[in-house]
Amino acid sequence: GENVEQHPSTLSVQEGDSAVIKCTYSDSASNYFPWYKQELGKGPQLIIDIRSNVGEKKDQRIAVTLNKTAKHFSLHITETQPEDSAVYFCAASRVLSNQFYFGTGTSLTVIP
Amino acid sequence: EPEVTQTPSHQVTQMGQEVILRCVPISNHLYFYWYRQILGQKVEFLVSFYNNEISEKSEIFDDQFSVERPDGSNFTLKIRSTKLEDSAMYFCASSADRGPGTEAFFGQGTRLTVV
Numbered sequence: 001g002e003n004v005e006q007h008p009s010t011l012s013v014q015e016g017d018s019a020v021i022k023c024t025y026s027d028s029a030s031n032y033f034p035w036y037k038q039e040l041g042k043g044p045q046l047i048i049d050i051r052s053n054v055g056e057k058k059d060q061r062i063a064v065t066l067n068k069t070a071k072h073f074s075l076h077i078t079e080t081q082p083e084d085s086a087v088y089f090c091a092a093s094r095v096l097s098n099q100f101y102f103g104t105g106t107s108l109t110v111i112p
Numbered sequence: 113e114p115e116v117t118q119t120p121s122h123q124v125t126q127m128g129q130e131v132i133l134r135c136v137p138i139s140n141h142l143y144f145y146w147y148r149q150i151l152g153q154k155v156e157f158l159v160s161f162y163n164n165e166i167s168e169k170s171e172i173f174d175d176q177f178s179v180e181r182p183d184g185s186n187f188t189l190k191i192r193s194t195k196l197e198d199s200a201m202y203f204c205a206s207s208a209d210r211g212p213g214t215e216a217f218f219g220q221g222t223r224l225t226v227v
Contacts, residue, residue, distance in 0.1 A: 034215075034216075043116070043218035043219045043220045044203070044218045046215050046216070046217075049215075096210060097168065097210070098143060098160055098168075098207055098210045098216055099168050099170070100147075100155075101157070102155040104154050105154075
C-alpha cells in the first residue's frame, strides 16, 4: 500500500519568514495530494490540494509543488503569521478512492 | 458554514465494553468515512461508506468494528469489545463525491480512552 513520509515533525519560524514542509509517497498510482491544517481542538481542514497533472498550485500565501518523478510534494507558506501556527498534514490518494494516506504531521510554530 | 459534528468529544470506557461514536455529516454529502489517530502516530483510514454499504475498508477495520447510518443524518462507528490499543482520536469525515479533487470535511474528533 501507499506510504507517506513527512518532515520535519516540528518547525519554528519567525513571523514573516517562509515555512516549507516536505512529503514523499511510494505509490505511483496516487494522483491527489491534499494538505490539511489542524488547529487545537479541531478536525483537519483542507487548505490546498494538487492533482498529479499539475506541478504547482498557489493560493495567496500558500503554494504546493509536486514532483511526480521523484514522488515528492511540498507545502510552502510565505509571510507566515502567528495564526498559521498549527499541525499540518500531507496526504495522498488514488483515483476513485477517498482513502487518504496521511503523513505524520508537522507542528508549525510562528514566533511573533 | 456547514460542518461535520462528532459526539462525544471524549469517551472513556473499560476494556471489553462496547462503544458507539457518533457523527453528523454535512447534510448533502453522500460519502462518509472514519479515520483514527493513535497518539503520536499517523492519521489512519478505517472505512468509507456510500449508499448504505461499506465501499472501502482497511485492515484495521476488523470484525470488532461496524458502521451504520441508522437514519438520514447520523453515521456511527461501533467497537464491540474495546481493547487498550483502540485508544485513539477518531475522526469522522464526509464528502459530496469521491475521487481526486473532492474535498473531505473532517469533524473535530472523539478522543476514545480505553482503560
